[in-house]
Structure formats: structure tokens, C-alpha cells
């Protein structure tokens with residue numbers, strides 16, 4: 118009899134300990150498996166932020182949520198991302214809003230040449246903009262976070278030191294950045310980032326216009342031996358979740374996701390800014406890349422081509438019924454906050 122009592126006591130103590138150990142876990146429901154699609158290759162920054170988010174979610178839900186990531190377009194490609202998430206091909210997807218400029222008009226306004234200084238500030242500004250305007254384009258999904266690249270610069274096979282040098286040069290860009298290239302006289306070629314390495318190899322384009330971390334992550338520095346510093350604009354991204362999948366999540370898991378929204382903007386912006394510095398150093402030190410700074414006179418000439426872009430955007434979008442001037446003012450005001 119004593120033996121049985123002892124045995125039962127031990128079992129009770131073990132059970133209680135297990136319960137106590139699990140007590141802080143926010144999720145007591147069964148295992149939740151989520152898929153997360155991304156379009157560029159695994160080492161690039163949209164996928165690095167995806168892995169960080171996965172790690173944090175799995176940690177903060179004590180493993181109750183498991184996220185299976187699909188980098189490199191293995192589940193959804195760049196242009197199918199939004200539809201794929203809405204229809205449930207993936208539970209979560211990361212999309213570059215520049216690839217569908219007409220669809221994400223308000224959030225893509227951060228890609229106007231407004232002098233946003235770095236990825237951290239512009240990611241937080243983008244989030245503020247989303248929160249304030251709650252654009253209709255996201256009505257069918259749950260938004261998990263947003264972020265931007267660092268400001269764009271020109272990467273090219275031939276040096277571009279003056280406005281004359283860029284005339285007619287085929288450079289790849291998307292969204293708002295395309296308008297800027299056109300204003301400077303380049304031959305703008307649009308395509309998603311994953312198609313760019315082949316286009317550069319084959320000579321379809323002789324350079325590109327985006328943030329400089331790609332010099333290292335896509336090894337563009339092996340082909341593009343020149344970088345011209347212009348520091349505008351940023352490209353906007355969002356991470357969206359299927360509405361049904363979101364609604365099915367327990368409240369405590371939803372809270373974990375919500376708590377990560379702004380934190381993830383900040384983390385990704387900071388990672389991006391640091392990674393650009395690292396990439397430029399690598400490009401210079403190991404690939405012999407020359408970083409060109411425009412002369413003051415050139416800078417003035419290049420900048421003078423940009424102001425009409427924002428003015429035209431305001432006119433066009435006002436005509437479409439958007440509070441366009443207000444949006445531009447908000448971007449500038451939000452930026453001052455950070």
C-alpha cells in the first residue's frame with residue numbers, strides 16, 4: 118500500500134511540474150502548422166527577415182506554432198504572391214509592392230523621391246502610412262508586417278558619372294524607381310528581382326537600380342563594377358496572411374503575431390541598413406567595384422529632375438480621388454518622428 122501511495126505521489130509531482138513548465142505557454146491548443154512563401158532566393162533580405170519571424174513566432178508560442186518557409190519562389194512567385202495568399206495556396210506570403218504599382222498605390226507612395234534616409238526609418242514610416250490609411254488593397258488579407266529596402270543606387274557595367282552617361286542605358290527597376298530612371302533618361306526595363314541575374318548575364322540590361330545589398334547577395338558585383346550613389350528611392354514590401362488562416366488562430370497566437378508587427382519593421386530595416394554597408398565593403402574590397410559620387414553640379418541637375426515626379430503623382434492620384442497631397446505630407450512628417 119505504501120508503495121502505491123509513493124508511486125502516486127511521484128506521478129502527481131511529475132504531472133504538476135509538467136503543467137507548471139507549460140503554464141507560461143501562450144498556446145494550449147494543438148499544433149498549428151503554417152506555410153510562408155517568399156519569391157527571392159534564401160540568402161536575400163526578404164528571406165532573412167522571414168526566417169527571423171519564424172524563429173520568433175516558434176519561440177514565443179513555445180513551439181505550438183510551426184512555420185514552414187518556402188524561399189526562392191518554390192511555393193509562390195513574385196507576381197502571384199497576393200493572389201496566392203488570398204486563395205490559400207500559402208498561409209503567409211511576402212510581396213514586393215513595386216511589382217504591382219497600381220494595386221498598392223498608397224503604400225507605394227514611400228517610393229516617391231522624398232529623401233527617406235534609410236531602411237529603418239522608411240520601414241517605420243511605411244507602417245505608419247499603412248496604419249493611418251488602412252488601404253482597401255489589403256482588405257482581403259491580414260497584414261503581418263511591412264518594410265522597405267534601403268535607398269536605391271545605380272549598379273552598372275559602365276561608369277555613370279554624369280547625366281550624359283546614363284542616357285539610353287538599359288537599367289532594370291520596378292515601380293516608383295522606374296519613373297525616376299525615365300526622368301534621368303535611362304532606358305528603364307521592368308522585371309522582378311529573381312529574373313535580373315539572367316538579364317544581366319545575357320546583356321538584356323547593363324545594370325540595375327535598387328538597394329546595394331544585392332551586390333553581395335546576388336553577386337551582382339561580379340558583373341557591375343560601378344555604383345553611382347543617388348540614394349533614392351526605397352522599395353516597399355508587405356507580409357500578408359490568408360484571412361481564414363488568421364481567423365482560425367487562437368487569440369493568444371494572434372497576439373504574438375500582432376506584437377511582432379512593428380518590431381519586425383524595425384528589425385528588418387536595421388538588418389538591411391547594416392547589410393548594405395557590409396555589401397559595399399565586400400564589393401570594393403574583393404570585387405574591385407568603384408563607388409562614384411556625383412559632383413555638386415551633377416547632383417543639382419539629377420535632383421532637379423525628381424521634383425516633377427512627386428508633383429505629377431499628386432495631380433494624378435488626386436484625380437483618382439486619393440488624398441495624395443496629404444499622403445506625401447504624412448510621409449515627410451512620419452519620417453521626422455524617427
Ligand code: DTR
Nearest residue numbers: 157161213215266310327328352
Ligand atoms: N523590389 C525589389 C527590391 C529588392 C531589393 N533587394 C531585393 C532582394 C530580393 C528581392 C527584392 C529586392 C526590387 O525588385 O528591386
